[in-house]
Amino acid sequence: MKSAVLVFPGTNRENDIAGAIERSSGTRPHMVWHGDSDLPKVDLIVVPGGFSYGDYLRCGAMAAHSPIMREVKARAEKGVPVLAVCNGFQVIAEIGLVPGALLRNAHLQFVCGDVNLKVETSQSLFTNHYQAGQIIKVPVAHAEGNYFADDDTLKRLEDRGQVAFRYCNDAGDVAAGNPNGSIRNIAGVFNDTKTVLGMMPHPENATEALFGGTDGKPLFDALAAALV
C-alpha cells in the first residue's frame, strides 16, 4: 500500500500515524509537506492530527485552503481513499469532503484520554476488520471535536449509513459517554461513497500493547488489506 501523510506547519501526529500504517502495511508512507506542489501517486492519503497553522481563524481553515488540499480534494473525488484524524477531520470538513463541522467542546475543556466508540458499520474499507456494533477503546485529544450538522444533513448521514463511529460508555450505551457534546454522539463520518473517513479519535495511538491498547489497529489492517 502506497500512502501519503500530509504535514502542515503545526501538524504533530504525522509520525504516530505513519508508524501505525507502516506496522500494518509494511510500507513507510511518503511524508508530504504542504508546500510541495506534487502529491505522489498513492493508494491512500492521510490528513493527520495536530494544530495546523495554530488553529488560526478556525481549526483546519488555513490548511483546508492550502494548495495541496486542492489536489487532495480532486483525488478524493476520483475515489482515492482519504483518512483524516482529529485536526485532519477539521480540515476535510472545512472543504466539504465530509459533511458537518467541528465546534468548540460543549464544556469548553480540552479532552484527553481514552473513549469508547461504537463501530456503526463494518461495510467500509476502513472498518471491515471490525464487527458492526463492536465497542473499541481509543484515545481522544482535542478542544474542538463537537460535531455539528443541521437536521437535513444528519438525516441524510443516518439514512445512508455514513456515521462511522459514535461515542458510548463501557457498556456500549450511546446515550452515555459523550466526551465533547457531539450531536448524536458522532465521532466519525464517511463521505457518501465511504472512501473518505473523518474522525476525531486517534486510532493510530491504539495500535501497540505498549500504548495501552490495540483497538485502533484493525482500521490500519483493513486499509492495508484493501489497498494492496
Next chain:
Amino acid sequence: MKARIHVTLKTGVLDPQGKAIGNALHRLGFPEVGDVRQGKFIELELSETDAERAKSRLDDMCRRLLANTVIENYRIELVG
C-alpha cells in the same frame, strides 16, 4: 476602502463560549444579561474603490475562507 466583517454562529448552533460569558456576567452582578453569542470581527483594507464590486469580492472571501457557512453567518460593512 476599509471593510468590517462580523462572523457569528448561526442560531441553533450551540455557543458554549457565549454561555460561559453570560454566566460570568451574571456572577459579576449583571442579572439583566440574557443570551450571549460570541463572534469574530475582521477588519480588511481593500484597494478596490467601487463599493458594489468590493461587496461582491468580500462576499466571495467570506464564503471561501472567512466564515464556515455550515455553522456561521457573516455580515459585511464597508467604511470610508
